[in-house]
Amino acid sequence: MDEKRKTRRNTLQNFLIALLSITAALLLVQLLYVGSDSQSLLDRFLAPSAAAQTTEAAALTDLSAPVRVAVTGPYGRYGALSLATNDKDFSALGGLLREALGSAGTPESCAESDFRAALAAPGVCYDFCSTLPLSVLSGLVGASSGLSGSARRLVLFSADGRVQLCYADGSAFYRCATAAPLSELSDTVSSYQLGNAAFAFELDGAANLNPYSLVITGDLPDYPVLAASTPAADTSAILSALGFNPHTNSRYTDAGTEVVVDGGRSVRIRADGVILYQDGDGALPLPGSGGDTLSDADLVVGCYRLLTSVLGDGGGSAVLCPRSVTRSGGSAVVRFDYQVDGTLVADAAGLPAAEVTVSGSSVAALRLRVRKYEPTEQTGLLLPLRQTLAIAAAYSGAELELRYTDGGGSSLTAGWVAG
C-alpha cells in the first residue's frame, strides 16, 4: 500500500513540476510579448536582419537605372527627366514597357522618319540615358525579351490597332508589334498632364542639337544641391569584397596610395577615392557566375554585386547604374555611373564611376571611384530653356541633358549639359 502511495505521489510531483514549468515558460513569453510593441517575438526572430535586408542584387530589377520619359498625347507631350526604374512613379510606365518588351514580335528595320513618326504618335518614349543591350533594358523592367541588339530610346505607340515598339540601335531603326493592351497605353497617356516637354527636333533654334534631346518647355522641377565628398576608405571591407585576406601584411603605401598585393593580384586604394584592382590569376570569380558563358544581364548583375560590396555605403544616396556593356573576344567591360533620384551624376572628365573588366567568368580588372552624394535642403537654379538652347547651339550635334557634373568639389548643382 505504502509503495503504491509513494508511486502515486511521485507521479503527481512529476506532473506538477512539468505543468508548473510549462506555465512559467508560457507566462514568461506572454510577459515579454506584452512588454514589447505589437510585433510578436516570433516575428522578430524570424524576420530577416537589417543587414540581410540591405541585400545583394539578385536580378536586374533590383538595380535602379535613370530613365527619362516622354508621354505623347493628341494635344501635347509630358516629360519627366529624372525617373528611376524602381521608382513608384515609374511602376505603371515600367509595367507597360515590361509587357511590350516581353511580348515583342520579330523586329523589322524601318527608317528614321518612322522613328520620328512614332515619337509624334500617342505613346510613351523611354530614354535610358545610355545605350544598353536590349536584354539588359528588358531585365531592368522585369521582362524577358528575345530581342537582340542594343538601344537607348524605346518608343511604344499606337498604330494599326496595336501597341507597337520602335527603337534605334546605333544608326539603324527597328519596329515590331507587341501584345501590350492598347487600352493600357491609352489609359497611361491620358493619366498625364500634357504640354510641358518637347524634343529638340520640334523646337525652333535647336536645329544644331541632337534631335532627340528631351527638354522641358514648362516649369522645371527643383533639383536639390548635392553635397559631395570622398569618404575614408574602409580597407578591410574593400579587401574582403575583393577576396583578399583583410589582415594581410603584403601591403605598402606609395605616394598616398595603399597597395595590397597577393600573388598576381593587387589592389590600389588612392587618396582621391579611386580603387584599382588588377588580377592576373583569374582568382576572383564574378558573383553569381555559374558557368563560362555569361549573358549581358549576368555581367551587369554580377559586376553590380561586386561593386556594391566594395562600395558599401560609401555612395550615400547615390546608386550605381549601368552605362555600357562592351564585349571583345572572351572578355567584357561593364561600366557604371552614379545616379541620385533618377538624375545622372557624371564625372567632369567623362570617366565612368566604375569599370569592371571580366575575362571568362573572372574579374580581370576593376576601377571604382568612391564618391558620396547626399541631397541638401538647398535647390539649384537652372538656366532658362531659351538661354540654354542659345548656348547649346554652338555645339553641333550635341545632346542636351540635365545632370549633375562632379569636378571633385564638395557641392554639385544640376544643370543642362551639351555633350
Place this chain on the structure above:
Amino acid sequence: MTDTERSRLKNIIILILALVNVFLLVSLSTRLLQQRSADSRSSSELVRLFQEAGITLDGDAIPTDTPPAARTLTRDTAADEKVGAFFLGSDLDTTDEGGGIFTCTSDRGSASFRSGGSFDITGRLAGDDPLDACRKFCKRFGYGELTFSISGSGGSAAAVQYYDGYPVVNCTVTFQVENNALVSVSGTHLPDARTPDGAAASMTAATALTRFLDARRESGQVVSAVTGVSLCYELQSTTAAPMTLAPAWRIATDTGTYLVNCASGAVSRV
C-alpha cells in the same frame, strides 16, 4: 538519496515553481492593466485632439488590432486559368504572350491576364442567372462587399478582393450585365502564391489616426467625423515586385476614406 529526500526535494522545486508562476502572473496582470490604462489614456487624448480639430471620434471605436505583415505575391498563371475557366468553361486555349500577358479563349469569349494581377474577360459569360454567377465568383475567388447596380436587364456589379481576411482597397472586380447576360468582367485578382513574409508592421490605430490628423491639418481638407477605423491591404507595384500587399489603416470619415500606410505612415485618399 533516499525516496523521502527525493520527495522533499521535488516538493521544494514545486514550491519554487509555484512562486515563480505567481510572480509572473502578478507581473503580467500588472502590465496588462498598465497597458489597458495607457491605451485608454491614449484614446482619450486622441479623442480630445480630434475634438480640438473639430472632428468627432468615438474612443471605443479605435481598434487595438495588430497590422498584418506585408506580402509579396508571385504570379500564378494556373490561378489565372481557374478564373478564366470559371466564366469561359474548362475547354480553354491558353497562350503565354510574353511580358506577363496570359490569354485564354473558348467559344464563350476571351480573357487576358497581366503581370500586375489585372484581367479582362469578355464574351457571353453567364446567360442564365448573371447575378448568381457574380455571387458564386466572389465566393469562390475571395471577393467581398459585392454591390449590384442593376436597372432592368442591364447594369453592373462590383466587389473588393480580400486577402488573409483583409480587404485590398485598390483591388476590385467589376461585372457588366447587358440583356440579362454577363458580358464582361474586369478587375484584379491576387494569386495565393507568395514569397516568405517579412516583418510585420507595428503601427497602431492611434498612431495612424495621429498621422491622419497631421495630414488633414496640412491639406486643409474638411472632415467633421471619423466613422470607422479598420485594417486593410493596399496593392502596390514596383518593377522588382509587381504585386505587393502593404498593410494600411483605413480611416472612414464623413467626407471620404483615407489610407495610412503602416510602414511609411503616408496618408492618401482612396
